[in-house]
Amino acid sequence: MAEETIFSKIIRHEIPSDIVYQDEQVTAFRDISPRARVHVLIVPNKVIPTVNDLEPQDKVLAGHLFAVAKKIAAQEGIAETGYRLIVNCGADGGQEVPHLHMHLLGGERLKGFGFNA
Numbered sequence: 001m002a003e004e005t006i007f008s009k010i011i012r013h014e015i016p017s018d019i020v021y022q023d024e025q026v027t028a029f030r031d032i033s034p035r036a037r038v039h040v041l042i043v044p045n046k047v048i049p050t051v052n053d054l055e056p057q058d059k060v061l062a063g064h065l066f067a068v069a070k071k072i073a074a075q076e077g078i079a080e081t082g083y084r085l086i087v088n089c090g091a092d093g094g095q096e097v098p099h100l101h102m103h104l105l106g107g108e109r110l111k112g113f114g115f116n117a
């Protein structure tokens with residue numbers, strides 16, 4: 001079993017957080033240090049430390065992260081204006097919390113990565 005992080009406590013409602021969506025597979029909550037007007041983290045309820053730890057049986061779960069991202073984007077009113085989904089992996093990717101998560105960022109014109117600077 002992979003080691004738990006603070007995200008497991010959020011998923012179990014053991015510490016305060018702003019949960020915007022939860023089902024049997026995933027939980028989504030607002031990032032404590034938002035990098036955009038809308039910044040939500042979408043995390044699997046079970047601990048998968050990084051993308052490197054995804055197993056073939058996690059395919060449906062991995063797809064579900066995208067389905068939930070789409071749902072939350074609509075819920076937050078940013079589906080039409082657009083948004084960015086980011087999954088950091090490991091040290092060079094800038095991953096700080098070793099519990100797989102997808103960042104949903106939007107609500108303003110995003111810069112960065114050199115693609116649209």
Ligand code: AMP
Nearest residue numbers: 006017030031032033088094095096097
């Ligand atoms: P990453 O760098 O991809 O691992 O992203 C981790 C994210 O988790 C950062 O954007 C943090 O601001 C966020 N974070 C850390 N602790 C909490 C918390 N207790 N509640 C909400 N977001 C958190």
